[in-house]
Amino acid sequence: MSVFRQHSERGMGPSAHLSGRVLRAGIGGAASAAPLARFAGGGALSCRRHRGGRFRAAAAGFLALGLSMGAAGGAAAQAEPPRRVVSINLCTDQLALILGAPGQLRSVTALAQDPRMSVMARQAQALPANHGRAEEVFLHAPDLVLAGSYTNHATVDMLERLGVPVLRMAPATTLAQVRERLLEAGRALGREDRAAEVVAAYDRRLAALSPPAGPRPTAANYAANGYAAGRDSLSAELLEAAGFDHLADDLGLSFGGFLPLELLVMADPDLLVLARANPGAARAEDILRHPALHHLGGQQVALEDRDWICGLPAVLDGAERLAALRREMEKKPALRREMEKKPALRPHTDKEPALRRNRDEEAAR
Amino acid sequence: MKALHIGLGLSVAGLFVLSLLVGPAGIAAPEALSALVRGDGQTPVELVMREIRLPRAILAVLVGASLGLSGAAMQGALRNPLAEPGVIGVSASAALGAVLALQTGLAALVPMALPGAALLGAAVSVLMLHLLTRGAGTLELILGGVAISALASALTALVLNLSPNPFAVHEILFWMLGSLADRSFVHVWTAAPVMLAGWLVLLRLGPGLDALTLGEDAAASMGVDLRRLRLGLVLGVAASVGAATAVAGAIGFVGLVVPHMLRRAVGARPSALLLASALGGAALVLAADLAVRVILPERDLKLGVVMALLGAPLFLHLIRKNRSLS
Structure with a gap:
């Protein structure tokens, strides 16, 4: 007792x-x-x-x-x-x-x-x-x-x-x-x-990430149910360390929350980090395959949950991949110009085929 | 009658446009509507309008019409004002079929397997109910429906609990209450053909349903093939409700509320009630989907919640009226 x-x-x-x-x-x-x-x-x-x-x-x-x-x-x-x-x-x-x-x-x-x-x-x-x-x-x-x-x-x-x-x-x-x-x-x-x-x-390894100076492209992460991690999350800090501005920051999501698909499409980030879907079907994950996302102009990568679900040294694997992407973006002059213009909305008509290809490779992997 | 149909049609059109204009992105109305038709569909505004809001509004119309029409047809054929796909377990059974198709991976492998499986689930429940409650009264119909509904919901929950996907369990809510949030044209194309086929079957039942108001024997003597009528009812309801549920979850009470509200306006003729209920259902689901977006824009309030708030009091009222009659 x-x-x-x-x-x-x-x-x-x-x-x-x-x-x-x-x-x-x-x-x-x-x-x-x-x-x-x-x-x-x-x-x-x-x-x-x-x-x-x-x-x-x-x-x-x-x-x-x-x-x-x-x-x-x-x-x-x-x-x-x-x-x-x-x-x-x-x-x-x-x-x-x-x-x-x-x-x-x-x-x-x-x-x-x-x-x-x-x-x-x-x-x-x-x-x-x-x-x-x-x-x-x-x-x-x-x-x-x-x-x-x-x-x-x-x-x-x-x-x-x-x-x-x-x-x-x-x-x-x-x-x-x-x-x-x-x-x-x-x-x-x-x-x-x-x-x-x-x-x-x-x-x-963290010190070696060293993203290029200059304008920072915007990145957003997006997961099942439209969940976007906020400014005060590990994933946001990883994106930042890799040289990206975090979209959730602009939208005022501090701890993360559900970001309506409409707002994501309107913000049109330069990089969209999508969660990889789990096996078995879930309507919550349908949103990651929504056709509107396919038409977005920015680059897209899929990161596994395991890459940043826990605060382990392995989170740097993901950060290193993102940093490599960032350096690649730096090399594309057209994209660079676009980043420098940086209004929230801009037409994505002159995207380079190389970027698309890169995105497809990512998706295939 | 014409005036009623025109009025309902206009309200559907008005709510459809309104549905296109409401959303978190806050796009001004003229810009929003012009983005639907102009441009190559690559700018963010055009993407939001064409890939996010348009399919949602179209699905609201399709799902609402399917449920309203099915409710009217079932009430006519079973001659029972409480017959309704949601109440008697047809929607729940359709949801079970859809969940099975999704979780076994069949839906991803075979085109149209998703609405097909939902159709099958719905058809089984309509048939079961029909066999169980043939010639029986309202009470048996409702009891049988409650049993089928509970069983199908339990099996749906079981299947989702067994899924390897960690998010699947949370889907129980969706399958029981329904939602149109973030549905895309993929869902429209999946469900629309099956729904339309179901509508065609149901709309042709009109004359038979009118004859049936005089009783089964009288209808048979007037040359109505009752077996064909029942088959048409089962297939039509299964196809419309099945496909609607497969993409939007089980939305209850639409088929109950709409025919009830319109019955007097069409002079209680079942055949006239069919088209009116389809239009009324579309308007009601459009309005409910608008309401969930205006009341709680960030939360994905389920459509079934709004419908039950409207439908449950009416249902109780109908039961009370039924009791005082008998």
Whole structure:
């Protein structure tokens, strides 16, 4: 009983998550050992609280673990890294796959094994899949669960009640946050060195994007149901890094929203980044095949969801493709003139066949 | 009668033009209308008018006429003012057929498979209902319709839940309530031929329906082939409602409201009600589609919501009247 009451009290307000057994995202380096020690203690506590026989065996395991971790985390700055990590969020799956030591990661979500959603599907397929349900996660007896901040609260709360430490990581919505999440996951996994390596490579690639100076063409991204990501999204920042102005910015979409097809056609962006349709039919995706889009004058590329659904170093793959497109646009004098004129509406009668061809190749790929 | 048809036709034309002028892009009326006919269709304004607004308005007319006509024909043939494709599950069954064609990939492989499958779904439900409720009263018809409707909706939801596409689940709403948002000429060309064929069949039922008002025996003695009439009804309703549902989802109550509003004006003659209901249905769906765009422009409010707000009170009123009569 007390477990539940205590839990519901903790559930009030956002700051409540800072206490208890939840490791919050964005905790500084110096603090990293303390929460580990705290959740180790939580594990031991949970053992005392569970009176039912069913959980006793598992709880005993946590007690042992909790004690060992408590001992390690007591005075030393370096806590013992978790040895059985289960991830229940597509993005933390891939972070853990990049950073984790061999054998450290025990299970990832089934989404991470889907090559349409995940850039690390091959590596993920080597691990057992979970579907983010508390029961299957618990059966892996994890000493750390990685979850997203929007992961089903019931699941995360249940895991915490069972004494499993959970790290909730907020999704990265800027290129700077991609770095932060890498470092944060590195700390949680006890793989700071590996994280530093990955971040250094990421920084080098980001610096190498260097879009050409001068007028910036407008780009818009467009997905199922007419969803356009806004100014404060990772995809907007990627477009910006690749040398484009973001259409959602002009239209005042800050976080993203549903952009009527009419407004998109009227804005007539120089580059339209379309989401790739999923298998199986959905009326929501019909809009990506709408004839009006075929007649638009600007260039079009299709990006897979996996290219930027998560804030991973792989987002730079997409950015590099976009930057290459941008440099190509720079070479076309006709288009350049057009960009310099830059009124919102302009006739697209003199488009070069080369651009069309490029677009068709993109579509075919 | 002529005056009624002309009046309805004019209101359809007026609402059609209005429908072309309403949209988020805020194009001035003269520019909008001239963009429909002038130019090569490559500028943004021309694209918006020709590829986005025009197909939507045309579909509203086609879908509305199909539903109004089907409602009038069903009410005449079943001699029951509550018979209506949406209420008795024909639309839901058509939606199931369409969803099956889309999710199995058949619609992408075989041309016309989408309206064809919806037609099949609709035909099965009309036949089932016909066999179940032959010679039975209103209550049985409505109960049978509710059962078929629930079953078809449940199967539609099941199929969409099983789809590998993450967006498919959200489509349940569309298939149950209907919408014309962002439909293109692809949808017009897919549905129009099947709908038009259905209209032809239904419009020719007029004389038979008139005779049927005297009762089945009297109609048969007057030389009406009842089996042919029923076959025509099933095929005509299945084709019109099936094709309409395949591209616009299940829009309820049009076939109920429109014949009811016009019945007195045509002197309660089923044959005269057919054409009037087709025109009235077109006007009603055009108006409802305008309303969803004016009330909540950004939200894609479903057409079925507006129709149910109009239709459900009328439906209750009809049931009450029916009860006090019997």
